[in-house]
Amino acid sequence: MxxxxxxxxxxxxxxxxxxxxxxxxxxxxxxxxxxxxxxxxxxxxxxxxxxxxxxxxxxxxxxxxxxxxxxxxxxxxxxxxxxxxxxxxxxxxxxxxxxxxxxxxxxxxxxxxxxxxxxxxxxxxxxxxxxxxxxxxxxxxxxxxxxxxxxxxxxxxxxxxxxxxxxxxxxxxxxxxxxxxxxxxxxxSKRVKEPVIRRLSDLRETIETKVKDDSLKLDLNREIARIEDEYNDMIETFIKSANAGISLGVAIHEIDKVVDELNRSLDSRSNQALDHAQDLAKRLTELVKGYSMLLRSKDTGIYDIKAIIKQALFNVDFRLKAHGIQLISNIEQYQSSKLKCSRSISIGAITNLIDNSIWWLGYKEIENKKIYVGLTNEMANYDTIIVADNGIGYTIPTEDAIKPFIHGRPTGAGVGLGLFVANQCMENQGGELLFPEFYDFDLPQDFKHGAITALAFRRKAK
Incomplete structure (x- = not known):
């Protein structure tokens, strides 16, 4: 065209x-x-x-x-x-x-x-x-x-x-x-612009100023606290379900690549190939464990951010190789840093961003395909994970890309939930999903014109 x-x-x-x-x-x-x-x-x-x-x-x-x-x-x-x-x-x-x-x-x-x-x-x-x-x-x-x-x-x-x-x-x-x-x-639709939690907070202030009966005030605040807890549980369940659903396709592709490689090794029957097959079988076991982690109902805690990134990269390792994509990462240059988050949600968000880059690099037939997954502390009070590729960048405005069912893929090639869920993941954990410009962070030149996405986690107070 x-x-x-x-x-x-x-x-x-x-x-x-x-x-x-x-x-x-x-x-x-x-x-x-x-x-x-x-x-x-x-x-x-x-x-x-x-x-x-x-x-x-x-x-x-x-x-x-x-x-x-x-x-x-x-x-x-x-x-x-x-x-x-x-x-x-x-x-x-x-x-x-x-x-x-x-x-x-x-x-x-x-x-x-x-x-x-x-x-x-x-x-x-x-x-x-x-x-x-x-x-x-x-x-x-x-x-x-x-x-x-x-x-x-x-x-x-x-x-x-x-x-x-x-x-x-x-x-x-x-x-x-x-x-x-x-x-x-x-x-x-005139959708409500304010989050439910903020409206509940406003309701607490109204109760504090207008309800004079201390006993009634205590009962109302307890009820609001219960509603807030149930709402947070509901949102976390939704995010985990959506995250797991999106990641299922990624998991199937990755496991499929390992199984293909395993079959080739077994067909060869040489000692070296059989040793390789044994390693692949172990990897397959770890891969299934890694993806099953995304289905855990409660896993919010204190985690090492480097370990989270490594698990996400392990989940897509074979897909990157199968698509001929060079992975560039700087995470070994950084010391371990602890953050409070949901491990499964965070891994799922990183995996989804990488999967999005894999798809677009293939669809646009980019030569010498590259994906960057890096870690930076350039943002004050945040540990930031950056996922970038050397493609053509986002094809639709990023403020629209985080809306549900809005995406730039051809009809039938996606449902438009990946970035929406990633954004919800970060908001639910007190972090931010960002779409920085190339010069906002110290990135390799290869990624100057590609899609750049950042997951900013608020650093745990010491």
């Missing part, structure tokens, strides 16, 4: 939200397929160059039908919905002449409504979208019209063309979901 341009234009009455533009160039077109040989989902490049299709220009316009949004500007809401519905769908034109019956309600040629059923709220349906695909007749001879003039012959060129249009729509959806989330936050 030579150029992608997205523009979000809120109404003048939307004073709580800003215009937003996003540009990208030279995006590699890819589709997710099931590889029969490896029995896994992989990404394969969509190639248009073998076919005479020529330049494709695509225009998408998406609309929200939320009543709380429409009432800000639209008087005739039903009339507006009817207008969009009458013109909805993705139509195809060649030299300005429409190719029927693409864009008709009877022809969901991109399968948008099925995608919407499978992933509601993330993908867009036909009735919300007005789209135009523009072709040049002299350049698109590989797209042959049917004799009845109802669409193109479904040959290999047409299949590549359809996949390319759907890929463009996926790029549009990624950006649209960012603004859709912001719109919903401001004008639809």
């Amino acid at each position: 030579s150029e992608f341009f997205y523009k979000f234009t809120p109404w003048d009455s939307m004073t709580e939200i800003n215009h937003r533009n996003h540009k990208e160039k030279d995006i590699i077109l890819k589709e997710q397929i099931f590889d029969e040989e490896t029995k896994k989902k992989i990404f394969k490049e969509i190639k248009l160059s073998p076919y005479d299709i020529g330049e494709i220009q695509i225009y998408f316009y998406a609309y929200s039908f939320e009543s709380n949004i429409l009432k800000l500007e639209i008087d005739d809401k039903q009339g507006f919905k009817d207008y969009v519905s009458a013109n909805s769908g993705v139509k195809v034109y060649r030299d300005g002449l429409r190719i029927y019956d693409y864009g008709e309600k009877s022809n969901d040629w991109l399968g948008l409504d099925i995608r919407r059923v499978n992933r509601p709220g993330i993908t867009i349906s036909n009735n919300q979208l007005i789209g135009y695909v523009m072709l040049n007749r002299s350049q698109s001879s590989a797209l042959v019209e049917k004799s009845n003039r109802e669409g193109f012959v479904e040959n290999e060129a047409y299949e590549a063309f359809e996949k390319a249009v759907l890929f463009a729509l996926q790029q549009f959806e990624i950006q649209r979901n960012i603004d859709k989330s912001n719109l919903n936050d401001k004008y639809v």
Whole structure:
């Protein structure tokens, strides 16, 4: 894709939200397929160059039908919905002449409504979208019209063309979901901005100043303390469950790599290979123990931060090697430092950040892939773990990346919970998830343009 341009234009009455533009160039077109040989989902490049299709220009316009949004500007809401519905769908034109019956309600040629059923709220349906695909007749001879003039012959060129249009729509959806989330936050759901704990604290102050009966005041404060404890337990359970769920995929990949290596060693049958197999079997046992640690219900305590990092690196060691990724770390340069945290949650957060970097380095086909996992005390009163890669950096604004179900991956390649859960992990432990600039910390030059994420743990008072 030579150029992608997205523009979000809120109404003048939307004073709580800003215009937003996003540009990208030279995006590699890819589709997710099931590889029969490896029995896994992989990404394969969509190639248009073998076919005479020529330049494709695509225009998408998406609309929200939320009543709380429409009432800000639209008087005739039903009339507006009817207008969009009458013109909805993705139509195809060649030299300005429409190719029927693409864009008709009877022809969901991109399968948008099925995608919407499978992933509601993330993908867009036909009735919300007005789209135009523009072709040049002299350049698109590989797209042959049917004799009845109802669409193109479904040959290999047409299949590549359809996949390319759907890929463009996926790029549009990624950006649209960012603004859709912001719109919903401001004008639809009116989500509570203050954390529950802070509101309970405010309630304590109100009781202190307005309740005169000491016995009643004591009973109310006890009840609030009980609610606070139960709420904290609920949040920790949620974070552990979500963390374990996300880490399960990482664990399966890592264990799969070790098992493959173990099978190869056993097939060789040489003494050296059998010794290696024995070491792998021991490693597999330790690996399963390491991941089972993420499921422990109560493990908050005082831990060595270096030991936590080493366990996270052990959990992904084989995956890094299998993907040809060089690991760079500075943790041996630092003395051991104790911090109060949940060991399983912290290991899970580090593992998820590394897994995110592994995925993007592979998807963007970065040469000489590298990941940095380092430790620094450059932030006053904090021990900070930094995870960085030598990729292209975050593809969406980081303030949006920590929201649930918002991510920059193609549709179906993730659910968008990794950074959200990592952020919740750190907040729950009194720390912070940060997205520093390259010069904020002393980092190797290789990571200047990549994604940089920091887990800042408040240092334990001596």
